[in-house]
Amino acid sequence: MIxxxxxxxxxxxxxxxxxxxxxxxxxxKGLGEFTRILYFHVPMAWITVLSxxxxxxxxxxxxxxxxxxxxxxxxxxxxxxxxxxxxxTVTGSxxxxxxxxxxxxxxxxxxxxxxxxxxxxAYFALxxxxxxxxxxxxxxxxxxxxxxxxxxxxxxxxxxxYEGLHPDVVGEVVKASDKKMVMGPKILxxxxxxxxxxxxxxxxxxxxxxxxxxxxxxxxxxxx
Numbered sequence: 001m002i003x004x005x006x007x008x009x010x011x012x013x014x015x016x017x018x019x020x021x022x023x024x025x026x027x028x029k030g031l032g033e034f035t036r037i038l039y040f041h042v043p044m045a046w047i048t049v050l051s052x053x054x055x056x057x058x059x060x061x062x063x064x065x066x067x068x069x070x071x072x073x074x075x076x077x078x079x080x081x082x083x084x085x086x087x088x089t090v091t092g093s094x095x096x097x098x099x100x101x102x103x104x105x106x107x108x109x110x111x112x113x114x115x116x117x118x119x120x121x122a123y124f125a126l127x128x129x130x131x132x133x134x135x136x137x138x139x140x141x142x143x144x145x146x147x148x149x150x151x152x153x154x155x156x157x158x159x160x161x162y163e164g165l166h167p168d169v170v171g172e173v174v175k176a177s178d179k180k181m182v183m184g185p186k187i188l189x190x191x192x193x194x195x196x197x198x199x200x201x202x203x204x205x206x207x208x209x210x211x212x213x214x215x216x217x218x219x220x221x222x223x224x
Contacts (some may be wrong), residue, residue, distance in 0.1 A: 007204065010197070010200050010201060010204060013193070013196075013197045013200070014197045014198070014201060016193070017039065017190065017193050017194045017197045017198075020039075020189075020190040020193065021036050021039040021040075021190055021194065022036055024186060024190060025039070025186045025187050025189075025190040025191075026184065026186055026187065028187065034095060034098045034099050035187070037091055037094060037095045037098075038187075038191065039190055039191060039194040040087075040091050040194070040198075041088060041091035041092055041095060042191070042194075042195070043194050043195050043197075043198035043199070044084050044085075044087040044088035044091055044198070045084075045088040045092075045113070045155075046195060046198075046199070047080075047084040047198060047199065047202045048081055048084040048085040048088055048113075048116075049151060049155055050199070050202065051077050051078065051080045051081030051084060051202070052077070052078065052081045052116075052120070052147070052148050052151050053148060053151070054074075054077040054206070055074045055075075055077035055078045055081060055144050055148065056074075056144055056145050056147075056148035058070045058071075058073040058074035058077060059071075059074045059140070059141035059142070059144040059145050060141070060145060062074060062137055062138075062141045063138065063141045063142070063145075066134075068133065068134075068137060068217075069213060069214070069217060071136075071137035071140065071141060072213045073210055073213060074140070074141065074144055075127065075140070076206065076209040076210065076213065077206070078120055078123055078124070078144065079209075080202065080205060080206065080209075081120060082117065082120055082121070082124075084202070085113060085116060085117050085120070086117070088113060089110075089113055089114070089117070092109070092110060092113070093110075096110070108158050108159045108161075109159045111158075112154035112155060112158050112159060113154070113155075115150075115154055116150070116151065116154050116155075119147050119150060120147060122143075123140065123143055123144060123147060126139060126140060126143055127140050
């Protein structure tokens with residue numbers, strides 16, 4: 001009963017975020033209506049990092065405890081990571097088309113997320129190439145941990161080393177003191193609400209997938 005209420009509240013929250021993005025928050029300086037993508041693109045990128053981190057944690061747990069459920073949970077986290085990375089890429093490409101005139105510009109951030117997609121696609125290629133369960137889980141766990149080591153580099157470091165078109169801050173006002181663009185209160189409110197709402201949605205998706213894994217493991221044990 002409580003879970004059903006929480007699900008309804010979450011859906012209402014997401015609906016309010018969408019309404020807030022289009023009807024409440026003002027447009028950012030210099031971006032106009034393109035600002036609306038901010039409330040979806042950034043949460044998708046954030047959840048991508050969160051997913052890959054979760055996969056690395058479960059991979060460590062598998063290598064330490066050798067319980068197959070941890071390997072399966074790491075796989076689920078990587079599946080969601082790929083999904084949200086694709087969504088981040090698509091929303092970013094829409095932004096790029098509107099702001100820069102082309103869907104793809106090989107901006108450092110676009111290039112970085114493309115490389116991450118290739119790295120994690122190789123994770124699933126590795127899993128599909130190994131039939132033995134224990135060996136697949138062990139090699140996948142090691143690969144997932146090593147893959148996550150590249151995530152901070154490509155997400156946080158590379159875009160700051162190389163100058164690109166991607167804005168670091170989207171704002172609606174400019175500080176008179178230092179001329180830096182900052183988020184106004186309405187933009188910040190909708191932005192943080194979107195981050196919270198989509199993070200909660202991600203947690204819900206993870207829980208559903210993990211519950212399914214537990215159910216499958218119980219069925220397998222009963223059949224033995």
